[in-house]
């Protein structure tokens with residue numbers, strides 16, 4: 001079981017998910033689900049590090065030697081018919097080593113995703129050559145590629161019902177149906193899915209499917225300080241000094257927008273990264289080596305207006321661009337100082 005491989009790492013004292021800052025409670029709960037090998041859905045808005053967190057889980061896995069059969073069979077535990085037959089006849093198969101990164105398989109949930117993408121497909125030409133029920137005619141899908149690793153299923157609730165049902169069959173019975181074929185799936189993987197509860201273009205997940213998972217609710221970074229660190233860590237550094245106070249000002253404004261009752265969709269962490277990078281770029285265009293308040297003000301609309309959605313009660317009265325610039329003006333009035341004094345200080349002739 002994968003959880004056995006993970007357990008020694010999971011109980012370590014140090015932070016084993018270093019790419020995610022903060023979110024201590026989520027990290028704790030995630031460790032607890034992994035220890036018992038349960039499947040997880042990370043629920044939360046986009047851009048808060050759900051993918052990174054799942055990748056960090058795979059990074060905890062050591063390299064593993066598998067047979068090069070397309071199903072990642074462990075030499076000691078053959079799963080596919082080829083490897084099973086080879087074991088019976090005492091033949092050894094070509095092996096390969098999977099790194100931790102290769103033990104992470106990503107599936108992007110979308111209305112177009114087909115059961116065949118997930119499970120695999122029968123190749124009609126090979127079926128004619130080898131016979132329709134022969135394993136040679138079957139091309140394994142993502143689930144088999146994730147065997148002995150982490151299957152990351154992004155935006156599970158954007159998948160059609162048919163796909164959700166086949167996933168349920170895999171989780172419940174270890175079986176899947178492709179056309180008129182039943183495919184046995186005795187694969188060993190940890191399934192980490194994500195779901196954005198605010199996405200309106202989604203299918204409802206059935207209660208029986210949800211019953212196969214534990215849900216962890218993730219939210220935006222709790223503190224301004226944490227989000228500032230994320231900007232320094234993940235944002236592109238263009239070699240321009242970004243005064244710490246000014247970055248705090250940007251992040252505080254974004255936190256205030258997130259708390260605004262008129263917003264249906266709030267600005268993500270990518271909005272913070274956008275301000276961080278674009279303000280530096282503006283400083284370069286103005287031939288300065290330090291970001292000023294003006295560099296931020298210039299990009300507020302371009303970075304933020306399309307990243308928010310106003311509630312119906314407001315959106316007929318105001319468009320997002322005007323809303324963002326008005327809110328920024330209000331914020332400026334409430335937090336004086338940066339727009340005048342600090343700007344002059346920040347100006348260093350380039």
Ligand SMILES: [Zn+2]
Nearest residue numbers: 069073080083
């Ligand atoms: Zn195999």
